[in-house]
Amino acid sequence: MNELPNCETLLLERDSGVLHVTLNRPDSRNAMSLAMVGELRALLAALGDDRETRVVVLRGAGGHFCAGGDIKDMAGARAAGVDAYRELNRAFGSLLEEAQALPQVLIVVLEGAVLGGGFGLACVSDIAICAGSAQFGLPETSLGVIPAQIAPFVVKRIGLTQARRLALSAARFDGREALRLGLVHFVEEDANSLAERLLESLEQVRRCAPGANAATKALLLASEGADLGPLLDSAAQRFAEAVSGAEGSEGTLAFLQKRKPNWAR
Known part of the structure:
Protein backbone atom coordinates (compact mmCIF):
# COMPACT_ATOMS: atom_id res chain seq x y z
CA MET A 1 0.00 0.00 0.00
CA ASN A 2 1.50 3.29 -1.09
CA GLU A 3 2.15 6.05 1.42
CA LEU A 4 -0.19 8.98 0.90
CA PRO A 5 1.10 12.57 0.68
CA ASN A 6 0.55 15.02 3.51
CA CYS A 7 -2.35 17.33 2.68
CA GLU A 8 -3.64 20.60 4.10
CA THR A 9 -6.68 21.04 1.83
CA LEU A 10 -7.80 17.39 1.76
CA LEU A 11 -9.02 14.94 4.40
CA LEU A 12 -7.98 11.34 3.71
CA GLU A 13 -9.39 8.18 5.28
CA ARG A 14 -8.71 4.59 4.27
CA ASP A 15 -11.27 1.85 4.89
CA SER A 16 -11.07 -1.71 3.52
CA GLY A 17 -9.65 -0.84 0.11
CA VAL A 18 -11.60 2.42 -0.16
CA LEU A 19 -9.91 5.81 0.06
CA GLY A 38 -1.37 20.26 -6.40
CA GLU A 39 -2.38 18.04 -3.49
CA LEU A 40 -4.96 16.18 -5.56
CA ARG A 41 -2.43 15.58 -8.33
CA ALA A 42 0.15 14.30 -5.84
CA LEU A 43 -2.47 11.98 -4.36
CA LEU A 44 -3.47 10.60 -7.75
CA ALA A 45 0.19 10.00 -8.62
CA ALA A 46 0.62 8.03 -5.38
CA LEU A 47 -2.43 5.91 -6.24
CA GLY A 48 -1.28 5.09 -9.77
CA ASP A 49 0.29 1.73 -8.89
CA ASP A 50 -1.52 1.12 -5.59
CA ARG A 51 -3.47 -2.10 -6.13
CA GLU A 52 -4.70 -2.35 -2.54
CA THR A 53 -6.82 0.78 -2.97
CA ARG A 54 -9.75 -0.27 -5.14
CA VAL A 55 -12.08 2.72 -4.93
CA VAL A 56 -11.63 6.46 -4.40
CA VAL A 57 -14.65 8.33 -3.03
CA LEU A 58 -14.46 12.09 -3.55
CA ARG A 59 -16.75 14.55 -1.78
CA GLY A 60 -16.68 17.99 -0.18
CA ALA A 61 -16.82 19.25 3.41
CA GLY A 62 -19.46 21.57 4.82
CA GLY A 63 -22.36 20.55 2.58
CA HIS A 64 -20.78 21.57 -0.73
CA PHE A 65 -18.77 19.61 -3.28
CA CYS A 66 -16.79 22.36 -5.05
CA ALA A 67 -17.74 25.89 -6.09
CA GLY A 68 -15.15 26.07 -8.90
CA GLY A 69 -11.81 27.83 -9.13
CA ASP A 70 -10.47 30.04 -6.37
CA ILE A 71 -10.94 33.65 -7.45
CA LYS A 72 -8.19 34.72 -5.01
CA ASP A 73 -5.66 32.57 -6.87
CA MET A 74 -6.74 34.13 -10.16
CA ALA A 75 -6.37 37.60 -8.71
CA GLY A 76 -2.95 36.71 -7.37
CA ALA A 77 -1.82 35.55 -10.81
CA ARG A 78 -2.85 38.86 -12.40
CA ALA A 79 0.46 40.58 -11.60
CA ALA A 80 2.43 37.76 -13.25
CA GLY A 81 0.51 38.13 -16.52
CA VAL A 82 -0.78 35.75 -19.17
CA ASP A 83 1.81 33.00 -18.59
CA ALA A 84 0.77 32.61 -14.95
CA TYR A 85 -2.90 32.36 -15.91
CA ARG A 86 -2.12 29.76 -18.55
CA GLU A 87 -0.09 27.59 -16.15
CA LEU A 88 -2.74 27.91 -13.44
CA ASN A 89 -5.49 26.87 -15.83
CA ARG A 90 -3.55 24.03 -17.46
CA GLY A 112 -24.49 21.82 -2.57
CA ALA A 113 -22.39 23.72 -5.10
CA VAL A 114 -21.08 21.69 -8.05
CA LEU A 115 -19.82 24.56 -10.19
CA GLY A 116 -17.04 25.14 -12.70
CA GLY A 117 -14.12 22.98 -11.63
CA GLY A 118 -16.43 20.92 -9.41
CA PHE A 119 -18.59 20.26 -12.47
CA GLY A 120 -15.44 19.14 -14.29
CA LEU A 121 -14.53 16.69 -11.53
CA ALA A 122 -18.03 15.22 -11.70
CA CYS A 123 -17.54 14.67 -15.44
CA VAL A 124 -14.46 12.46 -14.98
CA SER A 125 -16.02 10.19 -12.35
CA ASP A 126 -16.98 6.56 -12.94
CA ILE A 127 -20.00 6.70 -10.65
CA ALA A 128 -21.72 9.96 -9.68
CA ILE A 129 -24.21 10.17 -6.81
CA CYS A 130 -25.86 13.49 -6.01
CA ALA A 131 -28.36 15.15 -3.73
CA GLY A 132 -31.51 16.37 -5.41
CA SER A 133 -30.83 19.83 -3.98
CA ALA A 134 -27.29 20.05 -5.43
CA GLN A 135 -26.72 23.08 -7.66
CA PHE A 136 -24.80 22.49 -10.89
CA GLY A 137 -23.57 25.05 -13.38
CA LEU A 138 -20.83 26.43 -15.59
CA PRO A 139 -20.66 30.06 -14.43
CA GLU A 140 -17.45 31.00 -16.26
CA THR A 141 -19.00 33.06 -19.06
CA SER A 142 -21.00 35.08 -16.52
CA LEU A 143 -17.60 36.09 -15.04
CA GLY A 144 -16.18 37.05 -18.42
CA VAL A 145 -13.96 33.96 -18.71
CA ILE A 146 -14.27 30.55 -20.38
CA PRO A 147 -14.53 26.93 -19.10
CA ALA A 148 -11.26 26.21 -20.90
CA GLN A 149 -10.07 22.96 -19.31
CA ILE A 150 -13.51 21.71 -18.34
CA ALA A 151 -15.25 22.01 -21.71
CA PRO A 152 -13.90 18.85 -23.43
CA PHE A 153 -14.85 16.68 -20.45
CA VAL A 154 -18.34 18.20 -20.27
CA VAL A 155 -18.91 17.52 -23.98
CA LYS A 156 -17.86 13.89 -23.58
CA ARG A 157 -20.10 13.47 -20.55
CA ILE A 158 -23.36 15.05 -21.69
CA GLY A 159 -22.91 15.77 -25.41
CA LEU A 160 -22.20 18.88 -27.44
CA THR A 161 -25.78 20.20 -27.65
CA GLN A 162 -26.36 20.30 -23.90
CA ALA A 163 -22.82 21.50 -23.19
CA LEU A 181 -28.67 15.00 -18.69
CA GLY A 182 -26.63 11.90 -17.86
CA LEU A 183 -24.16 13.88 -15.76
CA VAL A 184 -24.92 11.76 -12.68
CA HIS A 185 -26.13 8.20 -12.25
CA PHE A 186 -28.16 8.49 -9.04
CA VAL A 187 -30.04 11.30 -7.33
CA GLU A 188 -31.07 11.01 -3.68
CA GLU A 189 -33.27 13.27 -1.60
CA ASP A 190 -31.63 13.08 1.85
CA ALA A 191 -28.33 12.32 3.57
CA ASN A 192 -29.37 8.81 4.62
CA SER A 193 -30.31 7.90 1.06
CA LEU A 194 -26.99 9.29 -0.20
CA ALA A 195 -25.09 7.16 2.30
CA GLU A 196 -27.09 4.04 1.42
CA ARG A 197 -26.51 4.55 -2.30
CA LEU A 198 -22.79 4.97 -1.72
CA LEU A 199 -22.64 1.74 0.31
CA GLU A 200 -24.57 -0.10 -2.39
CA SER A 201 -22.19 1.17 -5.09
CA LEU A 202 -19.14 0.16 -3.03
CA GLU A 203 -20.57 -3.34 -2.53
CA GLN A 204 -21.12 -3.68 -6.27
CA VAL A 205 -17.59 -2.54 -7.12
CA ARG A 206 -16.12 -4.94 -4.57
CA ARG A 207 -17.64 -7.83 -6.54
CA CYS A 208 -15.37 -6.93 -9.45
CA ALA A 209 -11.70 -7.88 -9.68
CA PRO A 210 -9.54 -4.75 -9.25
CA GLY A 211 -7.13 -5.60 -12.06
CA ALA A 212 -9.98 -6.41 -14.43
CA ASN A 213 -11.69 -3.14 -13.50
CA ALA A 214 -8.53 -1.14 -14.20
CA ALA A 215 -8.03 -2.80 -17.59
CA THR A 216 -11.71 -2.40 -18.49
CA LYS A 217 -11.67 1.28 -17.58
CA ALA A 218 -8.58 1.85 -19.74
CA LEU A 219 -10.24 0.00 -22.64
CA LEU A 220 -13.44 2.02 -22.38
CA LEU A 221 -11.53 5.31 -22.32
CA ALA A 222 -9.39 4.21 -25.29
CA SER A 223 -12.52 3.46 -27.33
CA GLU A 224 -13.23 7.17 -27.82
CA GLY A 225 -11.90 8.17 -31.21
CA ALA A 226 -9.79 5.03 -31.70
CA ASP A 227 -9.79 3.01 -34.93
CA LEU A 228 -11.95 -0.03 -34.31
CA GLY A 229 -9.66 -2.74 -35.73
CA PRO A 230 -6.52 -1.86 -33.74
CA LEU A 231 -8.67 -1.26 -30.65
CA LEU A 232 -10.17 -4.75 -30.88
CA ASP A 233 -6.74 -6.28 -31.53
CA SER A 234 -5.47 -4.65 -28.35
CA ALA A 235 -8.60 -5.72 -26.46
CA ALA A 236 -8.08 -9.34 -27.53
CA GLN A 237 -4.54 -9.26 -26.17
CA ARG A 238 -5.74 -7.75 -22.90
CA PHE A 239 -8.46 -10.42 -22.66
CA ALA A 240 -5.96 -13.23 -23.19
CA GLU A 241 -3.70 -11.81 -20.49
CA PHE A 255 -17.70 -19.67 -10.58
CA LEU A 256 -17.27 -23.44 -11.06
CA GLN A 257 -17.03 -24.00 -7.31
CA LYS A 258 -20.07 -21.77 -6.68
CA ARG A 259 -18.26 -19.48 -4.25
CA LYS A 260 -17.22 -15.85 -4.13
CA PRO A 261 -13.79 -15.02 -5.62
CA ASN A 262 -11.14 -13.95 -3.12
CA TRP A 263 -11.47 -10.21 -3.91
CA ALA A 264 -15.22 -10.26 -3.07
CA ARG A 265 -15.02 -11.99 0.31
Whole structure:
Protein backbone atom coordinates (compact mmCIF):
# COMPACT_ATOMS: atom_id res chain seq x y z
CA MET A 1 0.00 0.00 0.00
CA ASN A 2 1.50 3.29 -1.09
CA GLU A 3 2.15 6.05 1.42
CA LEU A 4 -0.19 8.98 0.90
CA PRO A 5 1.10 12.57 0.68
CA ASN A 6 0.55 15.02 3.51
CA CYS A 7 -2.35 17.33 2.68
CA GLU A 8 -3.64 20.60 4.10
CA THR A 9 -6.68 21.04 1.83
CA LEU A 10 -7.80 17.39 1.76
CA LEU A 11 -9.02 14.94 4.40
CA LEU A 12 -7.98 11.34 3.71
CA GLU A 13 -9.39 8.18 5.28
CA ARG A 14 -8.71 4.59 4.27
CA ASP A 15 -11.27 1.85 4.89
CA SER A 16 -11.07 -1.71 3.52
CA GLY A 17 -9.65 -0.84 0.11
CA VAL A 18 -11.60 2.42 -0.16
CA LEU A 19 -9.91 5.81 0.06
CA HIS A 20 -12.29 8.57 1.13
CA VAL A 21 -11.06 11.98 -0.03
CA THR A 22 -12.81 15.11 1.22
CA LEU A 23 -12.16 18.54 -0.29
CA ASN A 24 -11.66 20.54 2.89
CA ARG A 25 -11.99 24.27 2.32
CA PRO A 26 -15.57 24.70 3.60
CA ASP A 27 -15.15 28.45 4.19
CA SER A 28 -14.91 28.89 0.39
CA ARG A 29 -17.36 26.09 -0.52
CA ASN A 30 -14.26 24.01 -1.35
CA ALA A 31 -13.16 26.30 -4.17
CA MET A 32 -10.28 24.75 -6.08
CA SER A 33 -7.11 26.58 -5.01
CA LEU A 34 -3.75 25.98 -6.65
CA ALA A 35 -2.66 24.23 -3.45
CA MET A 36 -5.66 21.88 -3.61
CA VAL A 37 -4.98 21.09 -7.27
CA GLY A 38 -1.37 20.26 -6.40
CA GLU A 39 -2.38 18.04 -3.49
CA LEU A 40 -4.96 16.18 -5.56
CA ARG A 41 -2.43 15.58 -8.33
CA ALA A 42 0.15 14.30 -5.84
CA LEU A 43 -2.47 11.98 -4.36
CA LEU A 44 -3.47 10.60 -7.75
CA ALA A 45 0.19 10.00 -8.62
CA ALA A 46 0.62 8.03 -5.38
CA LEU A 47 -2.43 5.91 -6.24
CA GLY A 48 -1.28 5.09 -9.77
CA ASP A 49 0.29 1.73 -8.89
CA ASP A 50 -1.52 1.12 -5.59
CA ARG A 51 -3.47 -2.10 -6.13
CA GLU A 52 -4.70 -2.35 -2.54
CA THR A 53 -6.82 0.78 -2.97
CA ARG A 54 -9.75 -0.27 -5.14
CA VAL A 55 -12.08 2.72 -4.93
CA VAL A 56 -11.63 6.46 -4.40
CA VAL A 57 -14.65 8.33 -3.03
CA LEU A 58 -14.46 12.09 -3.55
CA ARG A 59 -16.75 14.55 -1.78
CA GLY A 60 -16.68 17.99 -0.18
CA ALA A 61 -16.82 19.25 3.41
CA GLY A 62 -19.46 21.57 4.82
CA GLY A 63 -22.36 20.55 2.58
CA HIS A 64 -20.78 21.57 -0.73
CA PHE A 65 -18.77 19.61 -3.28
CA CYS A 66 -16.79 22.36 -5.05
CA ALA A 67 -17.74 25.89 -6.09
CA GLY A 68 -15.15 26.07 -8.90
CA GLY A 69 -11.81 27.83 -9.13
CA ASP A 70 -10.47 30.04 -6.37
CA ILE A 71 -10.94 33.65 -7.45
CA LYS A 72 -8.19 34.72 -5.01
CA ASP A 73 -5.66 32.57 -6.87
CA MET A 74 -6.74 34.13 -10.16
CA ALA A 75 -6.37 37.60 -8.71
CA GLY A 76 -2.95 36.71 -7.37
CA ALA A 77 -1.82 35.55 -10.81
CA ARG A 78 -2.85 38.86 -12.40
CA ALA A 79 0.46 40.58 -11.60
CA ALA A 80 2.43 37.76 -13.25
CA GLY A 81 0.51 38.13 -16.52
CA VAL A 82 -0.78 35.75 -19.17
CA ASP A 83 1.81 33.00 -18.59
CA ALA A 84 0.77 32.61 -14.95
CA TYR A 85 -2.90 32.36 -15.91
CA ARG A 86 -2.12 29.76 -18.55
CA GLU A 87 -0.09 27.59 -16.15
CA LEU A 88 -2.74 27.91 -13.44
CA ASN A 89 -5.49 26.87 -15.83
CA ARG A 90 -3.55 24.03 -17.46
CA ALA A 91 -2.68 22.52 -14.07
CA PHE A 92 -6.38 21.94 -13.47
CA GLY A 93 -6.75 20.34 -16.90
CA SER A 94 -3.92 17.97 -16.01
CA LEU A 95 -5.76 17.09 -12.80
CA LEU A 96 -8.88 16.19 -14.81
CA GLU A 97 -6.82 14.04 -17.19
CA GLU A 98 -5.16 12.21 -14.32
CA ALA A 99 -8.43 11.71 -12.42
CA GLN A 100 -10.11 10.29 -15.51
CA ALA A 101 -7.25 7.84 -16.10
CA LEU A 102 -7.08 6.70 -12.45
CA PRO A 103 -6.99 2.87 -12.43
CA GLN A 104 -9.22 2.75 -9.36
CA VAL A 105 -12.97 3.32 -9.56
CA LEU A 106 -13.70 7.00 -8.87
CA ILE A 107 -17.00 7.71 -7.13
CA VAL A 108 -18.13 11.30 -6.49
CA VAL A 109 -20.75 12.29 -3.92
CA LEU A 110 -22.18 15.65 -4.95
CA GLU A 111 -23.93 18.06 -2.60
CA GLY A 112 -24.49 21.82 -2.57
CA ALA A 113 -22.39 23.72 -5.10
CA VAL A 114 -21.08 21.69 -8.05
CA LEU A 115 -19.82 24.56 -10.19
CA GLY A 116 -17.04 25.14 -12.70
CA GLY A 117 -14.12 22.98 -11.63
CA GLY A 118 -16.43 20.92 -9.41
CA PHE A 119 -18.59 20.26 -12.47
CA GLY A 120 -15.44 19.14 -14.29
CA LEU A 121 -14.53 16.69 -11.53
CA ALA A 122 -18.03 15.22 -11.70
CA CYS A 123 -17.54 14.67 -15.44
CA VAL A 124 -14.46 12.46 -14.98
CA SER A 125 -16.02 10.19 -12.35
CA ASP A 126 -16.98 6.56 -12.94
CA ILE A 127 -20.00 6.70 -10.65
CA ALA A 128 -21.72 9.96 -9.68
CA ILE A 129 -24.21 10.17 -6.81
CA CYS A 130 -25.86 13.49 -6.01
CA ALA A 131 -28.36 15.15 -3.73
CA GLY A 132 -31.51 16.37 -5.41
CA SER A 133 -30.83 19.83 -3.98
CA ALA A 134 -27.29 20.05 -5.43
CA GLN A 135 -26.72 23.08 -7.66
CA PHE A 136 -24.80 22.49 -10.89
CA GLY A 137 -23.57 25.05 -13.38
CA LEU A 138 -20.83 26.43 -15.59
CA PRO A 139 -20.66 30.06 -14.43
CA GLU A 140 -17.45 31.00 -16.26
CA THR A 141 -19.00 33.06 -19.06
CA SER A 142 -21.00 35.08 -16.52
CA LEU A 143 -17.60 36.09 -15.04
CA GLY A 144 -16.18 37.05 -18.42
CA VAL A 145 -13.96 33.96 -18.71
CA ILE A 146 -14.27 30.55 -20.38
CA PRO A 147 -14.53 26.93 -19.10
CA ALA A 148 -11.26 26.21 -20.90
CA GLN A 149 -10.07 22.96 -19.31
CA ILE A 150 -13.51 21.71 -18.34
CA ALA A 151 -15.25 22.01 -21.71
CA PRO A 152 -13.90 18.85 -23.43
CA PHE A 153 -14.85 16.68 -20.45
CA VAL A 154 -18.34 18.20 -20.27
CA VAL A 155 -18.91 17.52 -23.98
CA LYS A 156 -17.86 13.89 -23.58
CA ARG A 157 -20.10 13.47 -20.55
CA ILE A 158 -23.36 15.05 -21.69
CA GLY A 159 -22.91 15.77 -25.41
CA LEU A 160 -22.20 18.88 -27.44
CA THR A 161 -25.78 20.20 -27.65
CA GLN A 162 -26.36 20.30 -23.90
CA ALA A 163 -22.82 21.50 -23.19
CA ARG A 164 -23.35 24.46 -25.51
CA ARG A 165 -26.61 25.40 -23.79
CA LEU A 166 -25.17 25.22 -20.29
CA ALA A 167 -21.85 26.92 -21.04
CA LEU A 168 -23.36 29.75 -23.07
CA SER A 169 -26.15 30.54 -20.60
CA ALA A 170 -24.40 29.83 -17.26
CA ALA A 171 -27.70 28.19 -16.29
CA ARG A 172 -28.00 26.57 -12.86
CA PHE A 173 -29.83 23.27 -12.41
CA ASP A 174 -30.49 20.70 -9.69
CA GLY A 175 -29.75 17.03 -9.19
CA ARG A 176 -32.85 15.80 -11.01
CA GLU A 177 -31.83 17.72 -14.13
CA ALA A 178 -28.28 16.39 -13.74
CA LEU A 179 -29.71 12.87 -13.83
CA ARG A 180 -31.77 13.65 -16.93
CA LEU A 181 -28.67 15.00 -18.69
CA GLY A 182 -26.63 11.90 -17.86
CA LEU A 183 -24.16 13.88 -15.76
CA VAL A 184 -24.92 11.76 -12.68
CA HIS A 185 -26.13 8.20 -12.25
CA PHE A 186 -28.16 8.49 -9.04
CA VAL A 187 -30.04 11.30 -7.33
CA GLU A 188 -31.07 11.01 -3.68
CA GLU A 189 -33.27 13.27 -1.60
CA ASP A 190 -31.63 13.08 1.85
CA ALA A 191 -28.33 12.32 3.57
CA ASN A 192 -29.37 8.81 4.62
CA SER A 193 -30.31 7.90 1.06
CA LEU A 194 -26.99 9.29 -0.20
CA ALA A 195 -25.09 7.16 2.30
CA GLU A 196 -27.09 4.04 1.42
CA ARG A 197 -26.51 4.55 -2.30
CA LEU A 198 -22.79 4.97 -1.72
CA LEU A 199 -22.64 1.74 0.31
CA GLU A 200 -24.57 -0.10 -2.39
CA SER A 201 -22.19 1.17 -5.09
CA LEU A 202 -19.14 0.16 -3.03
CA GLU A 203 -20.57 -3.34 -2.53
CA GLN A 204 -21.12 -3.68 -6.27
CA VAL A 205 -17.59 -2.54 -7.12
CA ARG A 206 -16.12 -4.94 -4.57
CA ARG A 207 -17.64 -7.83 -6.54
CA CYS A 208 -15.37 -6.93 -9.45
CA ALA A 209 -11.70 -7.88 -9.68
CA PRO A 210 -9.54 -4.75 -9.25
CA GLY A 211 -7.13 -5.60 -12.06
CA ALA A 212 -9.98 -6.41 -14.43
CA ASN A 213 -11.69 -3.14 -13.50
CA ALA A 214 -8.53 -1.14 -14.20
CA ALA A 215 -8.03 -2.80 -17.59
CA THR A 216 -11.71 -2.40 -18.49
CA LYS A 217 -11.67 1.28 -17.58
CA ALA A 218 -8.58 1.85 -19.74
CA LEU A 219 -10.24 0.00 -22.64
CA LEU A 220 -13.44 2.02 -22.38
CA LEU A 221 -11.53 5.31 -22.32
CA ALA A 222 -9.39 4.21 -25.29
CA SER A 223 -12.52 3.46 -27.33
CA GLU A 224 -13.23 7.17 -27.82
CA GLY A 225 -11.90 8.17 -31.21
CA ALA A 226 -9.79 5.03 -31.70
CA ASP A 227 -9.79 3.01 -34.93
CA LEU A 228 -11.95 -0.03 -34.31
CA GLY A 229 -9.66 -2.74 -35.73
CA PRO A 230 -6.52 -1.86 -33.74
CA LEU A 231 -8.67 -1.26 -30.65
CA LEU A 232 -10.17 -4.75 -30.88
CA ASP A 233 -6.74 -6.28 -31.53
CA SER A 234 -5.47 -4.65 -28.35
CA ALA A 235 -8.60 -5.72 -26.46
CA ALA A 236 -8.08 -9.34 -27.53
CA GLN A 237 -4.54 -9.26 -26.17
CA ARG A 238 -5.74 -7.75 -22.90
CA PHE A 239 -8.46 -10.42 -22.66
CA ALA A 240 -5.96 -13.23 -23.19
CA GLU A 241 -3.70 -11.81 -20.49
CA ALA A 242 -6.64 -11.38 -18.10
CA VAL A 243 -8.18 -14.83 -18.56
CA SER A 244 -4.83 -16.55 -18.11
CA GLY A 245 -3.78 -14.34 -15.20
CA ALA A 246 -4.34 -14.71 -11.46
CA GLU A 247 -7.69 -12.92 -11.37
CA GLY A 248 -9.08 -14.76 -14.39
CA SER A 249 -8.05 -18.13 -12.98
CA GLU A 250 -9.53 -17.32 -9.57
CA GLY A 251 -12.74 -15.90 -11.04
CA THR A 252 -13.49 -18.86 -13.28
CA LEU A 253 -12.58 -21.36 -10.55
CA ALA A 254 -14.83 -19.56 -8.06
CA PHE A 255 -17.70 -19.67 -10.58
CA LEU A 256 -17.27 -23.44 -11.06
CA GLN A 257 -17.03 -24.00 -7.31
CA LYS A 258 -20.07 -21.77 -6.68
CA ARG A 259 -18.26 -19.48 -4.25
CA LYS A 260 -17.22 -15.85 -4.13
CA PRO A 261 -13.79 -15.02 -5.62
CA ASN A 262 -11.14 -13.95 -3.12
CA TRP A 263 -11.47 -10.21 -3.91
CA ALA A 264 -15.22 -10.26 -3.07
CA ARG A 265 -15.02 -11.99 0.31
